[in-house]
Amino acid sequence: MEDLFVRKINDEDFYFIKKDSCAFNIKEFLKNQLEEMLKNFSWPKSMRWGTRKERWVRPIKNILCILDGEVIPISFAGITASNVTYGHRLLSQNQVFTVDTPKDYFNLLEKNNVILQQDKRKKFILDQIKDFSKKHNLQLEQNDYLLNELTGLIECPIVLFGKVNQEKSAELPKEVILSIVHTQQKYLALSDGQKILYFATVVNVKNDNVIKGHEKILEARLADAQFLISQDKKHNLDYYVNKLDSISFHGYLGSVQEKVKRIIALSKYIAIWIPHASLIKVERAAYLAKADLATSI
Structure with a gap:
């Protein structure tokens, strides 16, 4: 412990120890370790694409890897790392930009319509729902699993709200409506405490025609459920x-x-x-x- 000394970095104290050793190429070490990690990374579900033999959770399009502003040229699945990445493929026309620091990475992505942090995307979704709910005196029917799933699907989530057809859903139990809205349609449900009046869907691009299509699909699902229940009620x-x-x-x-x-x-x-x-x-x-x-x- 007597060999430790304190050094202040960005107004924070860190412990250091000075140790003499032979020259060590940290970039070469990281390159080897990262390539080995990528080759042996285990996913619950993975896939292959094109003619590649490597497996990953989704096809890899780009690898960004830098240390102290310099590229570590790791290679995996036929792609060599660089210091560039891309914005949102639609909202920013897939714009390419250079990254020099981790701070740049987060800021530049967000400016190009990609919210990288999961918790920040979730808050962005919930804030939109809270504003709409407050305006219409509604409450969100909680479904954390679905909310987390939707948060992971969209880079820059835009929440659209549609009406639940009360005529189609009038005779359906609330539990059946929630099952259709949550499980089949992957919508979040908004109620007045008793009836499901609105649904929320998360999309990449705002389009008024999109929500009309979702409303029609939901109406069809509700009509199907009503028909099945009427058939079931024919027998005890x-x-x-x-x-x-x-x-x-x-x-x-x-x-x-x-x-x-x-x-x-x-x-x-x-x-x-x-x-x-x-x-x-x-x-x-x-x-x-x-x-x-x-x-x-």
Whole structure:
């Protein structure tokens, strides 16, 4: 510890130690390490493109790599690193610019309509939604997973708002509407606390015609759901329980109906040990537990 000394950098104190060693080429070292890292980087899902054998999460178009303002010429997937990168492919006409420092990288990208930081993009989306919600007295139906997914899709997110057709959705449960809006359409939902009145979609370029198209697609999805529910309501739940025999649960464990029989037996056994539990109600609840799997909706 006695060999340590303090040096101030940008008004912050850092500990240093002086050690004599043979000459060390940091740029060559980084070049070798980075190339090895890129070759062996593991993605949950990856792809190949063109005639290349290398794999990456998406096709690589450009590599930027600099140290102290100088290019470290790493090479991967047929591309050699440089000190240039690109702005938004539409909003900035894919403009090319030179990067000298990390600060330049963030600032120049943002000026060219690419918000690099994930948390900043998310805030940008939420701020637009909050302004619209405040104006129309609405609240966002929270879905963090979808919000994170949308944040990662768009470089400079523009939020467009569309109306949910109340005539098409009047008889649909709120949960069904949310499933369509969130899962099928990848929209964020805005409600007055009870009804879903608006949806928000995140796009790259603002276009009034785009939102009209989204509204029509959502109307069709809601109409489909209404039709499926009307078909399902033609039969009682016992009808759908009987259809579970044709749905396989597991190759070694039989059909879903056989699973239901096991659930009934287990539920009744547990109910015995619970004071005042109704065996009749428990058996009926277990019997109907998987009926929805045979419905259309």
